[in-house]
Amino acid sequence: MLFLTLLFPYFLSNFYRPFLAVMAPELSRDLGLDAAGLANLQAAFLLAFAAAQLPVALSLDRIGPRRIMILGLSAAVTGGVLFSASDQAWHALVAMALLGAGFSPVMMAGFYTIGRFYPVEKFAGLSALLFGLGTLGDPLSGAPLSLAVAMFGWRQTMFAMAAATALSLLIIIVILKDPPRIEAPEGKVSPLMRTRQIFAIRALWLIMPLAFVSYAVVAAVRGLWIAPYLMQVHQFDANAVGLSATAMGFALALGGIFYAPLHRMVGDAKVTVATGVAVTVAAWLALGLLGHLSGLLSLVLLFIVACFGASFPIVLAHSRAFLPTHLFGQGVTMINLLFFGGAGVGQWLSGRYVKASETASVAPDVIYGRLFIAFSLILAVALFIYMFAPSERRLSEV
Numbered sequence: 001m002l003f004l005t006l007l008f009p010y011f012l013s014n015f016y017r018p019f020l021a022v023m024a025p026e027l028s029r030d031l032g033l034d035a036a037g038l039a040n041l042q043a044a045f046l047l048a049f050a051a052a053q054l055p056v057a058l059s060l061d062r063i064g065p066r067r068i069m070i071l072g073l074s075a076a077v078t079g080g081v082l083f084s085a086s087d088q089a090w091h092a093l094v095a096m097a098l099l100g101a102g103f104s105p106v107m108m109a110g111f112y113t114i115g116r117f118y119p120v121e122k123f124a125g126l127s128a129l130l131f132g133l134g135t136l137g138d139p140l141s142g143a144p145l146s147l148a149v150a151m152f153g154w155r156q157t158m159f160a161m162a163a164a165t166a167l168s169l170l171i172i173i174v175i176l177k178d179p180p181r182i183e184a185p186e187g188k189v190s191p192l193m194r195t196r197q198i199f200a201i202r203a204l205w206l207i208m209p210l211a212f213v214s215y216a217v218v219a220a221v222r223g224l225w226i227a228p229y230l231m232q233v234h235q236f237d238a239n240a241v242g243l244s245a246t247a248m249g250f251a252l253a254l255g256g257i258f259y260a261p262l263h264r265m266v267g268d269a270k271v272t273v274a275t276g277v278a279v280t281v282a283a284w285l286a287l288g289l290l291g292h293l294s295g296l297l298s299l300v301l302l303f304i305v306a307c308f309g310a311s312f313p314i315v316l317a318h319s320r321a322f323l324p325t326h327l328f329g330q331g332v333t334m335i336n337l338l339f340f341g342g343a344g345v346g347q348w349l350s351g352r353y354v355k356a357s358e359t360a361s362v363a364p365d366v367i368y369g370r371l372f373i374a375f376s377l378i379l380a381v382a383l384f385i386y387m388f389a390p391s392e393r394r395l396s397e398v
Contacts (some may be wrong), residue, residue: 001124001175002113002117002175002176003114004068004129005101005171005172005175006109006110006113006114006130006176007074007110007130007133007134007177008167008168008171009069009073009106009135009165009168009172010106010110010130010137011104011134011136011137012034012076012103012105012137012138012161012164012165012168013103013107013133013134013137014135014136014138014139014141014249015108015137015138015140015145015161015281016045016076016080016099016103016136016141016161017045017046017141017219017223018141018147018222018223018224019141020038020041020042020223020243021141021150021222021223021224021225021226021227021241022141022145022146022241022242022245023145023149023247023308024227024228025039025120025238026109026149026154027092027167027288028323029349030154031086031087031088031089031092032089033089033092034120034140034355035228035351035354035355035358036352036355037134038224038350038351039224039347039348039351039352039354039355040093040097040174040348040349041092041093042223042224042347042351043344043347043348043351044093044096044097044100045096045097045099045100045344045346046100046219046340046341046344047097047100047102047341047344047348048096048097048098048099048101048224048344049100049103049104049340049344050104050337050340050341050343050344051101051250051336052072052100052101052104052105053108053336053337053340053341054320054335054337055328056068056072056104056105056108056109056333057334057337058194058330059331060108060109060112060329060330060333061103061168061181061194061215061258061327061328061329062181063173063175063178064179064181065105065109065112065113065176065178065179066142066172066176066177066302067176068105068109068167069105069106069109069172070173071100071105071173071363072101072105072106072374073102073103073165073168073169073172074102074103074166074169074298075099075102075103075104075105076103076169077162077165077166077169078097078098078102079094079095079097079098079099079100079101079160080094080095080097080158080161080162080165081096082094082098082160083095083158083162083163084094084155084158084159084162085155086155086394091263091264092122098201099265101178104340106335107130107131107332107336108329108332108336109135109244109317110130111123111127111130111142111313111332112135112266112328112329112332112333113176114127115205115320115328115332116128116179116328116375122182123128123259123317123320124263124264124269124313124314124317125260125263125264126368127316127317128256128257128259128260128263128313128314128317129167129256129257129260129312130311131310131313132253132254132255132256132257132259132260133253133257134252134256134298135249135252135310136246136249136250136254138222138248138249138250138252138253139245139246139247139248139249140249141243141245141249141296141391142244142245142246142248142249143239143241143242143243143246143254144148144234144244145242146239146241146242147242147249148160157397165222170251181275183230183356187364190275192325193243194330195330195334196329197264197327198218198323198327198330198334199330201322201323202218203322203389203390204319204322204331204335205385206385206388207335207386207389208335208338208384208391209381209382209385210234210273210277210315210382210383210385210386211319211335211339212310212338212339212341212342213341213342213343213346213378213379214277214309214312214315214342214381214384215278215309215312215339215340215342215343216339216342216343216345216346217284217305217309217346217375217378218252218306218345219343219346219396220307220312220346220347220350220375221248221302221305221372221375222245222248222249222252222306223343223348224350224351225350225354225368225371226241226245226248226302226363227241227245228354229298229364229368230244230295232364232368233292233298233364233365233368234295234298235340236295238240240386243281244299244302245304246349247299247303248302248303248306249306250308250352250376251302251303251304251306251307251310252306252307252309253295253307253310254307254310255306255307255308255310255398256313256365258307258308258310259272259276259313261315261316262276263314268390268391268392269314269315269317269318269321269392270318270386270390270391271313271391272314272390273314273315273386274387275308276308276309276310276384277308277311277316277379277382277383277386278310279304279308280305280309280379281376281379281380282300282303282376283305283381284301284305284372284373284375284376285373285376286301287301287302287305288368288370288371288372288373288375288376289369289373290373291368291369291372291395292365292369297393310374312339315335316332316336317392318389318392319331319332319335320332321392350371352369354367355366357370360381383391
């Protein structure tokens with residue numbers, strides 16, 4: 001029951017991250033948004049999500065996940081209702097920021113609760129399962145969302161999602177309990193001292209660049225560019241784009257689920273992550289160089305980058321191996337901040353790049369080909385740095 005309680009709001013969080021890609025035409029028409037404006041909405045969600053990780057990081061170990069989840073989901077309900085009622089671009093911008101900040105504690109509170117209530121050796125597997133099953137909320141924002149918008153309208157559909165968020169809030173209030181607090185061996189220490197202790201762990205320095213870019217490149221395409229890419233380069237219609245977004249969302253979920261048994265089989269988080277990221281680098285490069293040749297080839301490569309790009313929980317498990325228990329909540333949340341901060345920066349920068357290229361009348365296949373090649377190169381650099389990180393250690397050795 002505890003796992004399902006954590007899963008429901010995380011499922012909803014994954015719906016809200018990429019839904020703009022499918023609703024882009026309706027929002028552009030009703031709110032007067034261009035490509036940069038849509039990018040700003042998505043960036044507002046991700047940057048607010050990342051910014052809220054700081055107070056979440058400072059609070060999980062000190063006050064526990066329950067009150068943090070209640071406060072966050074209350075903000076998310078407010079943002080969902082506001083978005084459904086938006087009639088100006090800035091209304092939607094504020095709503096997306098509330099949604100991002102509101103859902104920001106959901107994943108980390110879930111991972112923290114798993115880490116505190118379940119045996120240590122189950123952390124990677126259960127975290128990957130939470131990530132994989134929760135990511136099924138992502139394909140909900142593909143074809144099912146497109147169908148719902150066509151049948152009921154985008155405002156009514158988004159209000160229904162706000163009601164579902166309110167239900168998840170009620171379940172959290174009733175079921176979730178806080179684990180016992182654990183103090184540092186030296187007694188009570190300030191959040192600043194905890195931060196210093198985390199940054200003093202040198203093994204994390206070599207993991208952080210990969211955390212910053214690995215999710216960012218997948219989120220940029222799934223959350224924003226899949227629709228214009230497939231429409232402009234391969235002439236997909238709205239239904240085909242919705243199905244493609246759904247398939248990419250399922251690939252993310254499949255990857256999250258797939259990484260758990262792979263990690264158990266390999267027995268080393270670093271090897272597991274490096275293998276998956278290497279495949280992702282190759283797929284991004286192939287998409288940039290060859291994706292314009294075939295819509296089917298593009299879909300296959302997008303499926304691969306989503307599936308193998310879902311290494312987040314294993315990267316987190318690798319980081320967790322170097323964190324003592326009293327720094328667990330703050331430490332993994334700081335790593336999460338890098339994931340979503342990178343995603344927000346990636347959305348913003350890619351939006352500026354696409355707008356500038358369109359203004360310069362660059363052909364769509366060239367615009368997106370260059371973008372995907374850049375993703376490959378950036379990810380390759382982060383992987384090179386990551387290869388110097390020490391392998392996973394048992395917590396008893398920390």
